[in-house]
Amino acid sequence: MKNIFSLILIALSPLATIAQSIDLQEDTTTNLYDSRHGACAMADIDNDGDLDLIITGKDGNLTSDRTTLYSNDGLGNFTEITETGLSILTDGGSIAFADTDGDGDQDLLLTGRDGSPTYYAHFYLNDGSGNFTPDTTQPFEPSGGGNLDFADIDNDGDLDLFMTGLNNNNNTRFSKLYQNDGTGNFSEVTSTPFLTVGGKSSAFFDMDNDNDLDLILLGKNNNNEKKTTLYENDGAGNFSLVSNTPFENVSNGGVAAADTDNDGDIDVLINGENTIGDFCQLYLNDGTGAFNLLAGIPFIQTSAGTADFADFDNDNDMDILVTGSAGHPNFAAHIYENEGNNNFSLVDILETVYIPSTALGDIDNDDDLDAIITGISTVSGSNFKSRVYKNMLTTTSIEVTTKEVHENILLYPNPSAGIINIQADNILTLSIKIYNTIGQLVFSEDNLNPNSQIKLNQPSGMYMVIVKTNNSTSTSRLIIK
Numbered sequence: 001m002k003n004i005f006s007l008i009l010i011a012l013s014p015l016a017t018i019a020q021s022i023d024l025q026e027d028t029t030t031n032l033y034d035s036r037h038g039a040c041a042m043a044d045i046d047n048d049g050d051l052d053l054i055i056t057g058k059d060g061n062l063t064s065d066r067t068t069l070y071s072n073d074g075l076g077n078f079t080e081i082t083e084t085g086l087s088i089l090t091d092g093g094s095i096a097f098a099d100t101d102g103d104g105d106q107d108l109l110l111t112g113r114d115g116s117p118t119y120y121a122h123f124y125l126n127d128g129s130g131n132f133t134p135d136t137t138q139p140f141e142p143s144g145g146g147n148l149d150f151a152d153i154d155n156d157g158d159l160d161l162f163m164t165g166l167n168n169n170n171n172t173r174f175s176k177l178y179q180n181d182g183t184g185n186f187s188e189v190t191s192t193p194f195l196t197v198g199g200k201s202s203a204f205f206d207m208d209n210d211n212d213l214d215l216i217l218l219g220k221n222n223n224n225e226k227k228t229t230l231y232e233n234d235g236a237g238n239f240s241l242v243s244n245t246p247f248e249n250v251s252n253g254g255v256a257a258a259d260t261d262n263d264g265d266i267d268v269l270i271n272g273e274n275t276i277g278d279f280c281q282l283y284l285n286d287g288t289g290a291f292n293l294l295a296g297i298p299f300i301q302t303s304a305g306t307a308d309f310a311d312f313d314n315d316n317d318m319d320i321l322v323t324g325s326a327g328h329p330n331f332a333a334h335i336y337e338n339e340g341n342n343n344f345s346l347v348d349i350l351e352t353v354y355i356p357s358t359a360l361g362d363i364d365n366d367d368d369l370d371a372i373i374t375g376i377s378t379v380s381g382s383n384f385k386s387r388v389y390k391n392m393l394t395t396t397s398i399e400v401t402t403k404e405v406h407e408n409i410l411l412y413p414n415p416s417a418g419i420i421n422i423q424a425d426n427i428l429t430l431s432i433k434i435y436n437t438i439g440q441l442v443f444s445e446d447n448l449n450p451n452s453q454i455k456l457n458q459p460s461g462m463y464m465v466i467v468k469t470n471n472s473t474s475t476s477r478l479i480i481k
Contacts, residue, residue, distance in 0.1 A: 021313070021337070021347070022312045022313050022319065022335055022337050022347045022349070022391075022393075023349070023391070023392040023393065023394075024312065024335070024349055024350065024370070024371060024389040024390065024391055024392070025349075025389065025390060025392050026351070026387055026388065026389055026390075027076065027388040027389070027390050029077075030077075030078060030386075030388045032053075032055060032068075032070070032078065032372075032386035032388065033055045033057075033059070033066055033068040033080075033386060034059065034374075034384040034385050034386055035055050035056065035057030035058065035059070035066075035357075035374045035375075035384060035386055036057050036058045036059075036355065036374075036375070036376060036384040037057050037058050037091050037092045037355065038055060038056040038057015038058065038090065038091065038092075038093070038112075038357065038374060039055075039056050039057065039093065039094055039095045039357040039374075040053065040054065040055045040056075040095070040357045040358070040359045040372055040373075040374050040386065041053075041054055041095040041096070041097060041359050042054075042359045042360075042361045042363070042372065043097035043106040043108075044106065045069075045097075045105070045106055045108075045126060045130040046071070046128075046129050046130035047104070047105060047128055047129070048074070049074070049365070050072040050073070050074040050363070050365060051072055051361045051362065051363050052069070052070060052071055052072050052078075052130070053069070053070040053072065053078055053359070053363075053372065054067065054068065054069050054070070054095055054108075055067075055068045055070075055374060055386055056068070056090035056091070056093060056095060056110065056112065057090065057091060057092075057374065058091050058384075059384075065089040065090055065091040065113070065114070065115050066088060066089070066090065067084070067086050067087055067088055067089070067090040067110065068080060069081045069084045069086065071130070072363060074364070074365055075364050075365070076363040076364035076370065076388065076390055078388075081130070084132060085124065085131060085132040085133060085134070086108070086110065086122070086124060086132055087110060087114060087120070087122050089113075089114040089115045090110055090112045090113075090114070091112050091113045091114075091115070091144075092112050092113050092144045092145055093110060093111040093112020093113065093119075093143070093144055093145075093146075094110075094111050094112070094143075094146060094147055094148045094165070095108070095109070095110060095148070096108070096109045096148035096149070096150055096161075098150035098159045098161075099159065099457065100125075100150070100158075100159055100180060100184040100186075101125070101183055101184030102158060102182065102183070102184070102457075103128070104128065104457070105126040105127070105128040106126055107123070107124060107125050107126050107184070108123070108124045108126065108132060109121065109122070109123050109124075109140065109148055109161070110122045110123075110124075111140075111142070111143045111144065111146065111148065111163075111165065112143075112144050113144055118142070118168055119142040119143050119144040119165075119166065119167060119168050120142045121138075121140040121141060121142045121143060121163075122134065123135045123136075123138045123140060125184075135184075137185070138178075138185075138186050139178065139186060139187065139188055140161070140163065140178065140186070141163055141165075141167055141174060141176055142167060142168055143163060143164075143165030143166060143167055143174070144165055144166050145165050145166050145198050145199070146163060146164040146165020146166065146198060146199070147162075147163070147164045147165070147199070147201060147202045148161065148162075148163055149161070149162045149163075149202050149203065149204055151204040151213050152213065153177070153179075153204070153212075153213055153233060153237040154179065154235075154236050154237030155211070155212060155235060155236075156182065157182070158180040158181075158182045159180055160177065160178060160179050160180045160186075160237070161177070161178040161180070161186060162175070162176070162177050162178075162194075162202060162204070162215065163175070163176050163177075163178070164176075164197055164198065164199065164201075164202055164217070164219065165198055166198050172196075172222060173196045173197055173198040173219070173220065173221060173222050174196050175192075175194040175195060175196050175197055175217065176188060176189075176192075176194075177189040177192050177194065177237075179237065189237070192239060193231065193239055193240060193241050194215075194217060194229075194231065194239070195217060195221055195227055195229050196221055196222055197217060197218070197219030197220060197221055197227060197251075198219050198220055198251075199218065199219030199220060199251050199252055199253070199272075201217070201218040201219055201251075201253055201254055201255050201272065202215065202216065202217045202218070202255065203215070203216050203255045203256060203257045203268075204257075204441075205257035205258075205266045205268075205441060206266060206433075206441050206444065207230070207232070207257075207265075207266060207285065207289040208232070208288055208289035209264070209265060209287060209288075210235065211235070211444045211445075211446060212233040212234070212235040213233055213441060214230070214231060214232050214233045214239075214289070215230070215231045215233070215239060216228070216229070216230050216231075216247070216255055216257065216268060217229050217230075217231070218247075218249075218250055218251065218253060218255055218270065218272060219251050219252075220251040220252075225249075226249045226250055226251040226272075226273070226274060226275065227249050227251075228245075228247040228248060228249050228250055228255075228270065229241060229242075229245075230242040230245050230247065232289070242289070245291060246283065246291055246292060246293055247268070247270060247283065247291070248270060248274050248279055248281065249274060249275070250270060250271070250272030250273055250274045250279050250303075251272055251273055252272050252273045252303050252304050253270065253271045253272020253273060253279070253302075253303050253304070253305065253307070253324070254270075254271055254272065254305060254306040254307035254308075254322075254324075255268065255269065255270050255271075255307060256268070256269045256307045256308050256309045257269075257309070258309035258318045258435065259318065259435070259464075259466070260282065260284070260309070260317065260318045260320075260338060260342070261284065261317075261341075261342055262316070262317055262475055263287070263473075264287065264466060264468065264473045265285040265286070265287040266285055266441075267282065267283060267284050267285050267291075268282070268283045268285070268291060269281075269282050269283075269307045269309065269320060269322075270283070270307065271299075271301075271302045271303065271305060271306075271307045271322055271324065272302075272303050273303035273304070277301065277303075277327065278301035278302050278303045278324075278325060278326060278327055279301050279302075279303065280299040280300065280301050280302050280307070280322055281293055281294070281297075281299065282294045282297055282299070282320075284342070294342055297342075297344055298336075298344065298345075298346060299320075299322065299336065299344070300322070300326050300332050300334055300346075301326065301327070302322050302323065302324040302325060302326050302332045303324055303325050304324045304325045304354060304355055305322060305323040305324015305325065305332065305353075305354070305355075305356055306321070306322065306323045306324065306356055306357065306358045307320075307321075307322050308320070308321040308322075308358055308360060309321075310360050310369050310371075311369065311462070311464070311477075312335060312337075312368070312369055312391060312393070313337065313393060314367070314368055314393060314477070315338075316464070316475050316476065316477065317338040317340060318338055319335060319336060319337050319338045319344075320335065320336040320338070320344065321333075321334070321335050321336075321358065321360075321371070322334055322336075323352075323353050323356045323358060323373065323375070324353075324354060324355075324356065325354050326352075330352070331352035331353055331354045331376075331377070332352050332353075333350035333351060333352045333353050333356070333373060334346060334347075334348055334350070335347040335348075335349065335350065350371075350373065350387075350389065351373075351377050351385070351387055352377065353373055353374075353375035353376060353377050354375055354376040354377075355375050355376055356373055356374060356375030356376075357373070357374045357375065358371060358372070358373050359371070359372040359373075360372075362462060363388070363390070364390060366391075366393075367462065367479060368391040368393040369391055369462065370388070370389060370390050370391050371388075371389040371391075372386065372387070372388055372389070373386075373387050373389070374386045374387075409422075409423070409424045409427065409430070409450075409467060410422070410423040410424070411423075411465065411476075411478065414478055414479060415479035415480065416456070416478065416479070416480055418455060418456050418457060418458070418480055419453060419454075419455055419456075420453065420454050420455075420456060420478070421452075421453050422448070422449075422450065422451065422452050422453065422454065423450070423451055424450030424451065427450050427469055429447050429448065429450070429469075429470075430448055430450055430467055430468065430469050431444075431445065431446040431447065431448060431467070431468045432444070432445050432448055432454070432465065432466070432467055432468075433465075433466045434456065434463050434464065434465050434466075434478065435463065435464040435466070436458065436463055436464075442456065442458050442463065443456055443458075456478075456480060458480055462477055462478070462479055462480075463477070463478045463479075463480060464476075464477060464478075465477070465478050
């Protein structure tokens with residue numbers, strides 16, 4: 001029998017499950033590398049259906065730099081992999097996983113320092129079993145203190161790369177775009193309008209619902225000016241600066257994009273340091289790519305941290321996680337639960353951190369989002385810890401009488417291995433957008449045949465599916481195993 005679900009706005013059946021309050025609890029049994037000035041990231045490196053982990057940075061004594069890779073047993077228990085083929089010295093850099101060559105496994109890009117003043121960019125190809133081989137043919141700029149974003153910017157079905165940071169030319173800030181030829185070979189796109197910035201802050205998202213990925217970028221330029229800039233994509237990977245945006249000019253912060261109010265367009269969260277001090281605000285999209293500041297929300301102002309969207313309580317809306325400095329000597333790691341209607345409430349359950357890195361995903365395969373956070377957790381700067389927070393989400397069944405909106409639209413199977421069948425009765429055309437848990441668009445198709453099949457080449461995890469017809473828009477979750 002088919003494992004199917006109907007895409008609906010509120011309920012999947014007359015008997016629905018409603019999530020309880022957000023509850024992330026630290027797993028104190030884990031023994032991970034305690035990192036400072038580094039980063040963390042998760043991906044299924046060995047194609048066994050669970051999320052593995054990498055942590056980089058200096059140790060607690062600031063005497064040693066490490067790159068540490070961990071294998072997940074499927075239950076969220078991590079074991080260090082001693083023979084990785086990776087650079088063992090990493091400090092002050094970034095991490096990005098992506099299937100760059102279309103062979104179904106996650107390749108890896110590492111940037112940072114190797115114990116010397118010199119920056120590097122080390123790129124590794126994955127053989128599908130989690131064994132990495134250096135690829136020295138790529139033109140990636142050696143960098144530190146920057147950001148890495150893989151995304152399909154020209155709609156040709158492969159992942160391109162955007163980089164920011166400091167290079168080895170007198171620590172000059174840069175922003176560079178590299179185009180993928182489809183086989184994993186990259187070339188720099190030289191004619192771009194991007195502001196040259198340092199800082200770990202950029203995000204691709206479809207701001208104007210035209211099925212291509214636009215870019216928001218923040219940080220300090222080479223004149224030490226704080227800047228937040230927005231660039232529109234023409235669909236072929238050519239970008240132009242969007243003028244007169246309402247975004248606060250900030251540096252030393254984070255940016256995230258997701259549909260927070262379930263109206264079918266992507267909103268933007270920004271934190272960082274403006275000309276006055278710490279800053280954290282949410283901007284709502286009107287559907288055309290015009291943004292307005294959402295006033296009156298209770299976010300603690302933060303800088304030198306991260307900003308993330310994530311559905312922690314499985315209620316089909318995006319909650320918020322922000323970390324960093326909240327005015328010295330205070331640190332922050334706060335979750336804000338999305339209560340709908342642009343209302344957010346503070347869920348203060350995490351150890352506060354400074355200069356952190358976050359990685360979100362379902363590490364124990366129980367269909368909810370967990371979190372890994374690294375960074376400094378004391379004012380003295382002497383306590384570095386990598387913390388694993390497991391989501392203790394429980395659900396309860398209640399009667400829901402709301403009428404199903406898309407009772408004739410089926411996507412199956414769910415969970416899926418990546419091949420998804422679409423069946424729709426009495427509907428001529430529809431459009432589908434699929435987002436990952438951090439709000440990145442991973443699939444988009446307009447004028448889709450109602451009875452067709454799509455292939456979602458993405459890592460295991462939960463995804464948000466938005467379906468539009470001529471008459472309505474609906475949202476649901478999809479699980480990729």
